[in-house]
Amino acid sequence: MRDFFFHAPDNLQEALSLLNEHGDDARLMAGGTAMMLMMKQSLLEANHVVSLHKVPGLAYINRDNGTLRIGALTKHRDVETSAEVKATNPLLAEVYSRIATVRIRNVGTVGGGLAHSDPAQDPQPALLALGARVKITSAKGEREVALSDFLVDYYETALEPGEVITELIVPNAPDGAKGVYIKYLPRTADDYPTVGVAAIGVVNGGVCQDVRLGLGALAPTALRATSVEDALKGQQVTAQSVRQAAEAVADLVDPLDDPRGSAEYKRDMSVVFARRALEQALGLS
Amino acid sequence: MTTSTALHKVSLTINGKKYDAEVPARRTLVDMLRYDLGLTGTKEACSVGVCGACTVLLNGSIVASCLTLAVQADGAEITTIEGIADGDKLHPLQESFMNNGGFQCGICTPGQIVASKALLDSNPHPTEDEIKEWMMGNLCRCTGYYQIIESIQKAAEAGGK
Numbered sequence: 001m002r003d004f005f006f007h008a009p010d011n012l013q014e015a016l017s018l019l020n021e022h023g024d025d026a027r028l029m030a031g032g033t034a035m036m037l038m039m040k041q042s043l044l045e046a047n048h049v050v051s052l053h054k055v056p057g058l059a060y061i062n063r064d065n066g067t068l069r070i071g072a073l074t075k076h077r078d079v080e081t082s083a084e085v086k087a088t089n090p091l092l093a094e095v096y097s098r099i100a101t102v103r104i105r106n107v108g109t110v111g112g113g114l115a116h117s118d119p120a121q122d123p124q125p126a127l128l129a130l131g132a133r134v135k136i137t138s139a140k141g142e143r144e145v146a147l148s149d150f151l152v153d154y155y156e157t158a159l160e161p162g163e164v165i166t167e168l169i170v171p172n173a174p175d176g177a178k179g180v181y182i183k184y185l186p187r188t189a190d191d192y193p194t195v196g197v198a199a200i201g202v203v204n205g206g207v208c209q210d211v212r213l214g215l216g217a218l219a220p221t222a223l224r225a226t227s228v229e230d231a232l233k234g235q236q237v238t239a240q241s242v243r244q245a246a247e248a249v250a251d252l253v254d255p256l257d258d259p260r261g262s263a264e265y266k267r268d269m270s271v272v273f274a275r276r277a278l279e280q281a282l283g284l285s
Numbered sequence: 286m287t288t289s290t291a292l293h294k295v296s297l298t299i300n301g302k303k304y305d306a307e308v309p310a311r312r313t314l315v316d317m318l319r320y321d322l323g324l325t326g327t328k329e330a331c332s333v334g335v336c337g338a339c340t341v342l343l344n345g346s347i348v349a350s351c352l353t354l355a356v357q358a359d360g361a362e363i364t365t366i367e368g369i370a371d372g373d374k375l376h377p378l379q380e381s382f383m384n385n386g387g388f389q390c391g392i393c394t395p396g397q398i399v400a401s402k403a404l405l406d407s408n409p410h411p412t413e414d415e416i417k418e419w420m421m422g423n424l425c426r427c428t429g430y431y432q433i434i435e436s437i438q439k440a441a442e443a444g445g446k
Contacts, residue, residue, distance in 0.1 A: 001311045051354075051356075
């Protein structure tokens, strides 16, 4: 790993001014679990690393009127184990518990994970299904972006130069909803998924009142399958209707060949795992 | 493009003892432990945070010291395998790993012991599933894992924290 200047500001304003001062030469580091790997492989080279580990006040989980507000420096492990999260949004606790290993979740942060923007990350499909938003702070002020607009491409987000993610805002699932995350892991238990699918469903009298479907590891970013959702909403939930809706996932995805599977295989599996996730969320299995 | 970078003073408490070092920003915590401070009990194997050999406690939590910058550990309290025994008296986990075949070649063992100590500190009587979930990030290429799980169970039964 090449050497670099290391900055450890003890407040957010100083971190922002370091970013403005060094421009493209500077990179923010939160937990560093993903960034260290990229730096070790020279996939990312920064002359100035601005570490946020001494910036106070950005690690919190607050309940706010039907949403959870999670500070950007909150560790994955703290989301996973939070009694507040488990009680108000169990799917959120579940998806953060599926990231890598305890050792990584102790260090990796919610904001760092969003900035990294690898399409195979575990939380994003559920976050998209829940309608999460990202709060971004810069010297000019704050703005809020829907996660679906925030995720732009492989390792690319809507963050502009000089901006920092400060909060993740996650609405609760609708009343009576069942949420599931299926992580298909043909290799090891701590791997990124070959296919990751999150589904949320509300069924009343056998009719689908609400359904959300998020897909991970299948396209340049995690994505939400709204056309599949629309095909199911208001319809009678049957094995046949769910099977048919899940078939349409194959046309929405654009996976890559990699050691976790060929593009063709992942496309096939996207249908299988979307179907299973929908069956569970809609109470068929 | 700037070419010269400075050394950073790092001061931390390791196994209850104060240490100071001067390191370049790119120095990882595991390299500082091993090469700057001579604490070679902690091993580095995969270098990418997957294998668990370099596991240490940072302010009580298990971390991959190969993915931690030494400068980020400034001011922290670190526990390494050298700090697990009480003087000449081995920790119950160390005894249990010896008595139950919890290691063969030994490269992964410092990480296994440090990680399992953190488990028993937070959960003195883990179920087998809890042990597997917690220790999933510590790879062993010799034992086949059964003896590691058994070592932790036996240490827990003996009340070994």
